[in-house]
Amino acid sequence: MQDRLLVRPLTLSDLPVAAALLSAALPYDHVGPIVEEKLFGSNHRRDRFTIGSFSPSGDLLGVLAQAGRWVKLLAVHPSVQRRGIGTQLLLAARAHLTETAGPTVKLRVGDHPGNYLSPGVDERSVAAQAFFRARGLAEVVRVLNIRAPVHNNPLVTTERLHKLTSQAQADGYLVRRATVADAEPLHHMISAAFAPVWSFEVARALGPSLRSDATECASELPEGPAVHIALDDTGTVVAFAAHDGNNRGLGWFGPMGTLEQHRGHGLGEALLLACLLDVVDRPDGGVIAWVGPVGFYSRASGAIPDRRFVVFEEQ
Numbered sequence: 001m002q003d004r005l006l007v008r009p010l011t012l013s014d015l016p017v018a019a020a021l022l023s024a025a026l027p028y029d030h031v032g033p034i035v036e037e038k039l040f041g042s043n044h045r046r047d048r049f050t051i052g053s054f055s056p057s058g059d060l061l062g063v064l065a066q067a068g069r070w071v072k073l074l075a076v077h078p079s080v081q082r083r084g085i086g087t088q089l090l091l092a093a094r095a096h097l098t099e100t101a102g103p104t105v106k107l108r109v110g111d112h113p114g115n116y117l118s119p120g121v122d123e124r125s126v127a128a129q130a131f132f133r134a135r136g137l138a139e140v141v142r143v144l145n146i147r148a149p150v151h152n153n154p155l156v157t158t159e160r161l162h163k164l165t166s167q168a169q170a171d172g173y174l175v176r177r178a179t180v181a182d183a184e185p186l187h188h189m190i191s192a193a194f195a196p197v198w199s200f201e202v203a204r205a206l207g208p209s210l211r212s213d214a215t216e217c218a219s220e221l222p223e224g225p226a227v228h229i230a231l232d233d234t235g236t237v238v239a240f241a242a243h244d245g246n247n248r249g250l251g252w253f254g255p256m257g258t259l260e261q262h263r264g265h266g267l268g269e270a271l272l273l274a275c276l277l278d279v280v281d282r283p284d285g286g287v288i289a290w291v292g293p294v295g296f297y298s299r300a301s302g303a304i305p306d307r308r309f310v311v312f313e314e315q
């Protein structure tokens, strides 16, 4: 069948049909608000290769979004699965990677830093796991999302946030929402002490008025910048937390960081809470994605394991 299908780059005019296909094919993801970001948003330092497979009559049957060596997303409409379309798109991704980076660079699926649908293949997606294994990829790591209840949770209240920010203030810190004017100091602090890609996500979280590469496809959110910061008594940014920096509009939390010498003052907890209170009405409000220190989050917000993902890589 795939011989008669046309594979071509997707354009913005394909967005509505691509959104319908992804909603039908990805039952565990709230793709609606994020389709444009996944297909056409910036991938930080990596190139963007977004393609579709079309029937001879022009119907979109499958979609693949690639960033460098990462397949960020691959989906075939449920009505035409198991007919070789996924294979055709994966081969096109492989060919693109060979052309741009060489034949020895390995394709990886899921955990693309800075712009990812989910940090791997959802453990419940049995067909997708079987597909990647059949195509010669193997599991390299499992990744966890956790979720903090944002409704009826005594740990996530404005009163508790007020208490934590007052305690921080007594220790000489100011906790507040960031503005676009904080972008530069935030960028320097995060790039130097944490990871440059976190700075990219924070830039997207700051919102469209920043007008940077990261805010391509980013819409305004009701609360404004989705970043909260703590400043020390010299006015220097020493801690930050963001949400909606990836999958903007869903309410995913992260990244966050407190400079080592400023830890132990409750800054991280206050900033986490400020973010969670922003996202109570989002489709995935409370999701803490691709987590490291689970203990911190569960103590601070009652977060518990939510979704598990399998990351695949070519062997």
Ligand SMILES: CC(C)(COP(=O)(O)OP(=O)(O)OC[C@H]1O[C@@H](n2cnc3c(N)ncnc32)[C@H](O)[C@@H]1OP(=O)(O)O)[C@@H](O)C(=O)NCCC(=O)NCCS
Pocket: 025, 026, 072, 073, 074, 075, 076, 077, 080, 081, 082, 083, 084, 085, 086, 087, 088, 120, 121, 122, 125, 126, 127, 128, 129, 130, 131, 132, 134, 135
């Ligand atoms: C994963 C997916 C893209 C595969 O697309 P597809 O067009 O159905 O795949 P193909 O027809 O090319 O399948 C190739 C091989 O993969 C394996 N495979 C695919 N689907 C399978 C299933 N449901 N069960 C077992 N093996 C499967 C088989 O070995 C198959 O070869 P065969 O049909 O000759 O036995 C598709 O199942 C899908 O869209 N799933 C939902 C989206 C998703 O979870 N994406 C991954 C995360 S981004």
